[in-house]
Amino acid sequence: TSTASDPDCLFCRIVAGTVPADVVHESATTVAFRDISPGAPTHVLLVPRDHHADAASLAAAEPARVAELVAAAGEVARQEGLERGYRLVWNTGPDAGQTVHHVHLHLLGGRGLGWPPG
Numbered sequence: 001t002s003t004a005s006d007p008d009c010l011f012c013r014i015v016a017g018t019v020p021a022d023v024v025h026e027s028a029t030t031v032a033f034r035d036i037s038p039g040a041p042t043h044v045l046l047v048p049r050d051h052h053a054d055a056a057s058l059a060a061a062e063p064a065r066v067a068e069l070v071a072a073a074g075e076v077a078r079q080e081g082l083e084r085g086y087r088l089v090w091n092t093g094p095d096a097g098q099t100v101h102h103v104h105l106h107l108l109g110g111r112g113l114g115w116p117p118g
């Protein structure tokens, strides 16, 4: 699904400013904010301002936005001092544990992350 904004969507509400969040980076198309339940010393979520359900839907509808999210993640990683590295994750669907159906890129870093994940 793709609409400019969904009033029932948590991340649309964060983008609109009606739900507070700790925003660490913003552009005309992208907002990045700290995860409320961090899984690493740095855990930031990067979202497009427009509502799209998941990464593949975003890539199909607005491919340039995918590149902007990845580039913004690199900027946040630099800002956060993650010179030792970081991980980017798009959880998609129930087996991956996607709980918010507004596409979000997880940026995790600040500790050794291990591979494969649990």
Ligand code: 5GP
Residues within 6 Å of the ligand: 010, 021, 022, 033, 034, 035, 036, 037, 038, 045, 091, 097, 098, 099, 100, 101
């Ligand atoms: P998912 O499991 O869908 O990939 O990730 C959703 C993420 O959103 C989770 O890591 C969860 O902690 C985070 N989250 C859920 N509700 C809120 C909220 O109200 N504010 C913020 N900043 N993060 C949230």
Ligand code: ZN
Residues within 6 Å of the ligand: 005, 006, 009, 010, 011, 012, 013, 050, 051, 052, 101, 102
């Ligand atoms: Zn949304």
